[in-house]
Amino acid sequence: AQSVTQLDSQVPVFEEAPVELRCNYSSSVSVYLFWYVQYPNQGLQLLLKYLSGSTLVKGINGFEAEFNKSQTSFHLRKPSVHISDTAEYFCAAGFQKLVFGTGTRLLVSP
Amino acid sequence: GAVVSQHPSRVICKSGTSVKIECRSLDFQATTMFWYRQFPKQSLMLMATSNEGSKATYEQGVEKDKFLINHASLTLSTLTVTSAHPEDSSFYICSASPGWESTAGELFFGEGSRLTVL
Numbered sequence: 001a002q003s004v005t006q007l008d009s010q011v012p013v014f015e016e017a018p019v020e021l022r023c024n025y026s027s028s029v030s031v032y033l034f035w036y037v038q039y040p041n042q043g044l045q046l047l048l049k050y051l052s053g054s055t056l057v058k059g060i061n062g063f064e065a066e067f068n069k070s071q072t073s074f075h076l077r078k079p080s081v082h083i084s085d086t087a088e089y090f091c092a093a094g095f096q097k098l099v100f101g102t103g104t105r106l107l108v109s110p
Numbered sequence: 111g112a113v114v115s116q117h118p119s120r121v122i123c124k125s126g127t128s129v130k131i132e133c134r135s136l137d138f139q140a141t142t143m144f145w146y147r148q149f150p151k152q153s154l155m156l157m158a159t160s161n162e163g164s165k166a167t168y169e170q171g172v173e174k175d176k177f178l179i180n181h182a183s184l185t186l187s188t189l190t191v192t193s194a195h196p197e198d199s200s201f202y203i204c205s206a207s208p209g210w211e212s213t214a215g216e217l218f219f220g221e222g223s224r225l226t227v228l
Contacts, residue, residue, distance in 0.1 A: 036219075043221045043222045
């Protein structure tokens with residue numbers, strides 16, 4: 001069985017500041033890891049995914065994440081956020097049948 | 111990329127009526143689709159796995175007689191909320207995977223359907 005923990009329910013940040021959204025997972029087998037973004041009243045859009053290989057994964061909109069097996073983490077980062085990055089971010093684990101974390105609301109203010 | 115579309119995006123119904131939500135894969139065939147439910151400000155909870163040509167597999171605690179799933183073709187799955195009650199009000203999202211090598215393990219999501227039961 002897999003589980004995903006997102007430690008922060010909400011992260012406020014000023015525009016152009018860096019941000020890190022935390023995600024920890026647990027699994028008895030190797031899993032794929034994902035970050036999705038959800039804008040209000042919309043479905044989910046994939047930001048990036050880790051399957052294997054390089055532990056630093058780059059995604060869309062300037063986001064990147066680093067897989068850390070020893071810490072069982074897959075934190076999402078962006079060096080400089082925009083107002084338009086305000087959204088809900090979900091970390092997920094699995095293969096097609098995904099388990100989601102509880103989500104982190106990123107609030108970017110001017 | 112793969113496109114999944116849901117309809118309707120919003121629906122309001124009276125208590126006791128049934129509502130059908132459609133999920134279509136537009137540019138790929140999906141033998142499996144997943145239905146999620148999302149409560150306000152909460153995560154996505156997997157309700158069931160829809161299997162083309164066979165019965166859906168429901169997650170523990172999900173009433174199969176309340177949430178009827180039909181996957182009659184490789185591009186269409188439907189979720190019918192029967193005898194809806196206000197507590198069924200939620201955001202329902204479907205997803206599917208095309209099974210392409212380039213999208214291994216990845217899910218593509220529909221736009222979601224917000225159900226409000228009065």
